[in-house]
Structure formats: structure tokens, C-alpha cells
Amino acid sequence: MKFFEEKSNTFIFLFLFTLAFIVRFFFIIYFKFDGLYGQDAYAHYEWTEKFMASIADLHMPPRFYWPEGYFIFGSLFCIISLGATGAGLIAMSMVSSSLSAGVMFLLCKELLKNIFSDDETKKLSLISGLVVCFAGAAVKSGIVIMSDALGLLLLMCGILLLARYYNYSERTNLIVSFAFFSLGAMTRYADALIALPVLIILANLYINSPGKTKLLKDLLISACAAIIIFIPELYYISKYGIAYFRYEGTAATWAAGWNPLNYFRKDFTTFDGTQHYKLWNILFVLGPSFHPGFLSLFGISLIWGLVTALRKKYTAIILFCFLWITVYCLYLAGNPFQSIRYTLSFFPALVCLSALGLGSVKINDKIKNIYVIIGFVLLFSYSYYDIKKLADQKAKEFEVTSFVNREIPENAVLFTFEITGAVNHYTTRNALEFFNNDPEGIKQKINSETEDIYFILPVENFTKQWKDRPIEKTFNYLTANYTLDPVKVIDKYLVLKLRK
Numbered sequence: 001m002k003f004f005e006e007k008s009n010t011f012i013f014l015f016l017f018t019l020a021f022i023v024r025f026f027f028i029i030y031f032k033f034d035g036l037y038g039q040d041a042y043a044h045y046e047w048t049e050k051f052m053a054s055i056a057d058l059h060m061p062p063r064f065y066w067p068e069g070y071f072i073f074g075s076l077f078c079i080i081s082l083g084a085t086g087a088g089l090i091a092m093s094m095v096s097s098s099l100s101a102g103v104m105f106l107l108c109k110e111l112l113k114n115i116f117s118d119d120e121t122k123k124l125s126l127i128s129g130l131v132v133c134f135a136g137a138a139v140k141s142g143i144v145i146m147s148d149a150l151g152l153l154l155l156m157c158g159i160l161l162l163a164r165y166y167n168y169s170e171r172t173n174l175i176v177s178f179a180f181f182s183l184g185a186m187t188r189y190a191d192a193l194i195a196l197p198v199l200i201i202l203a204n205l206y207i208n209s210p211g212k213t214k215l216l217k218d219l220l221i222s223a224c225a226a227i228i229i230f231i232p233e234l235y236y237i238s239k240y241g242i243a244y245f246r247y248e249g250t251a252a253t254w255a256a257g258w259n260p261l262n263y264f265r266k267d268f269t270t271f272d273g274t275q276h277y278k279l280w281n282i283l284f285v286l287g288p289s290f291h292p293g294f295l296s297l298f299g300i301s302l303i304w305g306l307v308t309a310l311r312k313k314y315t316a317i318i319l320f321c322f323l324w325i326t327v328y329c330l331y332l333a334g335n336p337f338q339s340i341r342y343t344l345s346f347f348p349a350l351v352c353l354s355a356l357g358l359g360s361v362k363i364n365d366k367i368k369n370i371y372v373i374i375g376f377v378l379l380f381s382y383s384y385y386d387i388k389k390l391a392d393q394k395a396k397e398f399e400v401t402s403f404v405n406r407e408i409p410e411n412a413v414l415f416t417f418e419i420t421g422a423v424n425h426y427t428t429r430n431a432l433e434f435f436n437n438d439p440e441g442i443k444q445k446i447n448s449e450t451e452d453i454y455f456i457l458p459v460e461n462f463t464k465q466w467k468d469r470p471i472e473k474t475f476n477y478l479t480a481n482y483t484l485d486p487v488k489v490i491d492k493y494l495v496l497k498l499r500k
Contacts, residue, residue, distance in 0.1 A: 042421025069186030097142025105129035136293030154184035197323035305357030
């Protein structure tokens with residue numbers, strides 16, 4: 001760490017960005033991973049292409065499930081990549097995630113500056129940036145084609161500039177902060193939740209500020225800037241609403257099913273099927289404190305940071321970190337759905353509290369250094385383990401797509417579920433989404449087709465996650481009225497051919 005004592009903040013920021021970029025690039029090259037897996041990544045990829053095509057034709061892009069910010073930024077990166085959609089989108093994730101490590105350093109410096117000496121603050125902030133460099137959740141967000149990394153970066157930049165306004169009262173900082181928050185909400189609607197902590201922080205600043213008129217003027221100008229930036233998304237919201245909050249038939253999407261009673265539940269049925277989790281929601285969302293892909297060993301110093309902040313009444317830490325964590329925990333715990341990647345939204349606040357705890361604990365520096373080194377080793381080791389699992393999942397997708405290319409005729413009709421994005425991306429077939437067809441639609445398609453009809457479906461899931469949901473009923477109708485010959489089993493997928 002002594003090497004960095006005389007280095008400028010700019011040097012350390014660039015060092016952290018470069019190191020984080022190298023880590024993410026290493027995993028992409030080592031595992032030959034192209035950023036696509038599951039379902040959402042393919043949807044982000046395909047929609048970005050549709051978005052760019054609409055803009056090129058001077059048409060208003062059609063509405064999609066996610067907000068427009070990701071596709072606006074994604075299109076810019078694709079243009080920089082000379083139209084290579086995959087390269088542009090994965091580059092955007094890598095750059096966003098890598099920048100977050102540097103922003104973490106700057107944010108920690110702002111929040112800890114009045115607690116420790118300049119040298120100690122720099123050291124703790126550097127450690128915080130390195131945690132974001134190596135933490136599995138942050139690394140993973142930087143190598144997949146999804147909005148997680150970009151959304152987090154915009155949120156962190158907004159908080160950083162707000163912290164600078166809190167410390168220095170410079171109007172430009174607040175204006176740019178609100179601009180980042182607006183862009184963040186355009187990228188991930190959940191970023192808008194930060195509005196409540198922001199208002200409380202500004203209210204506290206107003207109460208204790210001698211320049212109340214100036215603060216109100218700064219707030220008004222900043223709010224206007226944020227609204228102007230958000231106008232494209234407001235257009236879509238006014239015309240189409242927010243897809244997250246809709247019901248699909250009698251089942252809620254996970255956001256529409258939000259309920260504080262869900263804090264103490266772990267079994268849910270939504271539009272996405274039935275899930276049985278191990279932990280109550282309220283316990284699950286606290287998982288990043290010690291989860292190996294988030295803080296891991298640094299969760300120990302997080303606990304001491306929490307205690308220290310409350311005991312010594314560090315106002316800035318309480319306002320920024322506690323409120324940031326609280327609002328996202330209360331929201332995520334109320335959703336009838338558990339996904340650890342969503343908790344990345346408040347990860348920087350946990351890192352900052354952990355840095356506070358590390359700096360406050362009175363133990364030998366040699367022990368501290370050993371603790372930090374072991375923490376980094378554990379973080380990187382889990383990153384390797386977690387991304388290897390991602391690569392294994394990708395390999396299973398390739399098994400399916402390779403089989404389709406080899407064995408299923410070009411002119412055959414193909415219905416798929418959960419693997420549709422991969423099949424359409426890596427094969428020349430145009431697979432039909434089984435989820436979007438009801439029994440009547442299946443019947444009409446079968447009756448109108450003269451070509452062979454195949455299905456690639458995770459059949460066992462129909463009696464578990466999708467039991468009593470419309471898709472299971474459609475599958476039951478299919479098996480009850482037609483003869484399906486099994487062709488091959490690939491991982492969880494059963495390939496079936498309709499006998500005519």
C-alpha cells in the first residue's frame with residue numbers, strides 16, 4: 001500500500017479501472033464467454049438490435065419490458081464497436097463494472113474523509129476499490145450482457161456527486177448527481193428508489209445549512225435537469241405504463257406482487273412460476289454481508305463498521321450508507337422473488353461500512369494486512385468458481401444448439417422454452433416460444449403445418465416451478481391429444497418430435 005501513498009487520486013482511479021478491466025477480460029478470454037446466457041441476456045441483445053434498427057429507420061423504437069436507458073447506451077457502444085452488437089454490449093458491461101471500482105475509491109474517500117487521516121482514508125478507499133475489483137457479483141455483472149453493471153455505475157456516480165455536494169455545496173455537483181440518478185432510473189427502474197435517501201440527505205443538509213435559499217435553488221435546477229433527461233422514458237411510461245407492475249392473467253409479475261408480508265415468506269407463486277426458497281426474504285437480502293460473491297470475509301469488518309457508525313454518530317455514513325441499504329433491503333425483501341444479483345444495488349454501501357470497520361478496529365497492522373490479503377484471495381477464488389459455473393451453463397446451452405444444428409431439419413417447426421434465445425442466436429432456426437402459446441394456438445399451428453414439428457422443453461420443471469400455471473396446462477394438453485416421441489435428453493431439456 002505504501003506505493004500508493006504519494007499517488008494522486010486520478011492515478012489510483014485509473015489503476016483500479018485497469019486492474020478491474022484486466023480481471024474481467026481474463027475471465028472472458030479464459031472461459032471463452034461471450035456475455036450471453038439464460039434468457040435475459042439474449043433479450044437485451046436482441047432488443048438492442050431492434051432499438052438500433054428503429055433509430056436507423058427514423059422510427060420511434062417499440063416498447064419493451066425494460067426501460068430505454070440500457071438500449072441508448074448500448075447503441076452508442078455498438079456504434080463505437082463498428083456495429084458489432086455482441087462486442088459493443090459486453091464492452092459496455094466491462095467498462096461500466098471496471099469504472100465502478102474507481103468510483104468506489106472516490107466515494108469512500110468522500111464519506112470517510114472527516115473520520116480518518118488523509119493517508120488512512122486513501123488506504124481504506126483503495127481497499128474498497130479492490131473489493132469491487134475482485135468481488136464475484138461485481139465481476140460477473142461486468143462480463144454479461146445485462147443492465148446490472150451500467151445501472152450500478154450510474155447509481156454510484158450519482159451518490160458520489162451527492163456526497164461532494166454534501167461536503168462542498170457546489171451546485172454543479174448536485175446537478176450532475178441528479179443527471180446520473182435520472183440516467184440510472186432510465187436504465188434500471190430500481191435506481192429510482194434512491195430518491196428517498198436523497199431527499200432525506202438534502203432535508204438534513206437544509207436544516208443544518210445557513211444558505212437555505214441557495215440549496216432550494218440548487219435543488220430546483222437539479223430536479224429540472226433530471227426531468228429533462230428523463231423525458232424519453234416518461235413518454236414510454238405515459239403511453240405503455242411500467243411492465244414490471246402489470247399482472248399477467250391472475251398472476252403478478254414479481255414487482256407487482258410486492259408486499260411487506262413477503263419479508264417473512266420464502267414460498268411464492270408469480271407469473272414466473274412457483275419457487276420455494278431456503279430463507280425468508282428479509283434474511284436473503286442481507287446475504288451480501290457475508291456472501292462469498294460480495295463481501296465474504298470483509299463482512300466481519302462490516303459488522304464493526306455498523307457498530308462504530310452508530311456509536312460515534314457519524315452523520316454522513318448514517319445518511320448515505322444506512323439509508324441506501326435500508327431502502328433497497330425493504331424493497332427487495334417485499335418482492336416475491338429472490339435473486340442475489342439484485343442486491344448488488346446496495347453493495348457499495350456495504351463496502352464503505354466495511355472500510356469504516358476496518359479502519360476503526362484497534363488491532364495490529366500486520367494482522368489487518370493478513371486479513372485483507374486473505375479477503376482478496378477468497379473474493380477472487382469465488383469469482384473463478386462462480387464464473388466457471390456460468391461457463392458450464394453456457395456449455396450446456398451449446399449442447400442444445402449444436403444438436404439443433406445437426407439433427408433438426410432447417411424447415412422443421414421448433415417450439416422451445418427457456419432455451420429460445422440461445423437457439424435463435426446460435427442456429428439458423430427460428431424457434432417459437434412455447435410459453436407464448438396456449439392450447440388453441442398450439443392446435444392451430446399443428447393443424448396448419450406440413451413439416452415436422454419438434455419441441456425442446458424442460459419437462460420436469462413443468463411439474464415443479466410451473467405446476468398449475470398456464471404453460472403446464474398447455475403441455476398437458478399437448479401430451480393428452482398428440483403423440484410425442486422422445487428424441488434426446490440434453491441436460492434438463494427433453495427433445496420431442498410430434499408423431500403425425
